[in-house]
Amino acid sequence: MVDCGWAGSAEPVRRAVEQELGNSITPGAILLTHIHPDHSGAAGALARTWEVPVYVHQAELPMAAGKYIPEFSMPLDRWIIAPLLWSLPARTRRRIEASGDITDVARSLPRDGGIPGLPGWAAIPTPGHTPGHVAYWRAGDGVLLTGDAVVTVGLNSIRGILSGVPDLSGPPRYTTWNWEQSMDSITRLAGLGPRLLAPGHGQPLALGAVPRLRALTMKERTQRMRLRGRAAGSPEAA
Numbered sequence: 001m002v003d004c005g006w007a008g009s010a011e012p013v014r015r016a017v018e019q020e021l022g023n024s025i026t027p028g029a030i031l032l033t034h035i036h037p038d039h040s041g042a043a044g045a046l047a048r049t050w051e052v053p054v055y056v057h058q059a060e061l062p063m064a065a066g067k068y069i070p071e072f073s074m075p076l077d078r079w080i081i082a083p084l085l086w087s088l089p090a091r092t093r094r095r096i097e098a099s100g101d102i103t104d105v106a107r108s109l110p111r112d113g114g115i116p117g118l119p120g121w122a123a124i125p126t127p128g129h130t131p132g133h134v135a136y137w138r139a140g141d142g143v144l145l146t147g148d149a150v151v152t153v154g155l156n157s158i159r160g161i162l163s164g165v166p167d168l169s170g171p172p173r174y175t176t177w178n179w180e181q182s183m184d185s186i187t188r189l190a191g192l193g194p195r196l197l198a199p200g201h202g203q204p205l206a207l208g209a210v211p212r213l214r215a216l217t218m219k220e221r222t223q224r225m226r227l228r229g230r231a232a233g234s235p236e237a238a
Contacts, residue, residue, distance in 0.1 A: 001027040001028050001029075002033065003031075003040070004030060005041060006040050007041035008042075010045040013042055014049060026052065029052050029055055031115065031123075032055065032056045033062070033136070033148065034056070034147055035064060035132075035174065039060065039200060041100070047105040047124075047150070054107065055104055055106075055107050055115070056106055057125060057134045058109070059132030060131065061132070064072055068082050070082075074169050074174070074175050074176055075173070095107050118225055120138055122136070123136060123137075123147070124136070126149040126185035127177075128149065129182055133148065141235075143194070143195070143196045146199045146227060148200045149182065150169070150171075150199055151170075151200060152166050152167065152168055152199050153165035153166065153201050165200060168205065168212050170182055179204035186213055190213035195237070196209070
């Protein structure tokens, strides 16, 4: 299983798996693209129920304890989550952290990029959204599971969020640890030559994935350069 939704998704996911596979078969492992609560929230409960490991990139393991880590934080953490947490009583804060702790089931993915039990698949490091974000890639048929490295809904504009219109986009800036690295990761994904792109948010993309990925990074970098130019007061930017 790749990613598993919010903590409240655990029981619906368990029932869906049981309906799909039957009572006697469960997933052999949970693979996380990254540790954010909308992707990893149900991982602990499901892994303990099924008695399976949760695999993440080794750079993501420090986040498995469910605690706020300043050097791994993103804008939403700094502006809202961390101040809210520190305003709570210590006991309440510890309870919240404990609920997100998956250190007992979290395991590091192999350093060679292989995935235990899934020959033909590889974990591709795509840092940026989080330090240890990975995408899952099957070269045999060009299937790419991107997590939040790339999404197909416009989460970086109010219009995109409200309309839900399909739009290839980088990860949400407000939940992204390092935007520059996220753009490098999109370039890396385009270099794989995917034929089917399945994101963590939005619908799969099967037409023109590679040129659209390249166009996305070019657009984002051009906008970034213009913003920097304006901040510096350059005549060209004006």
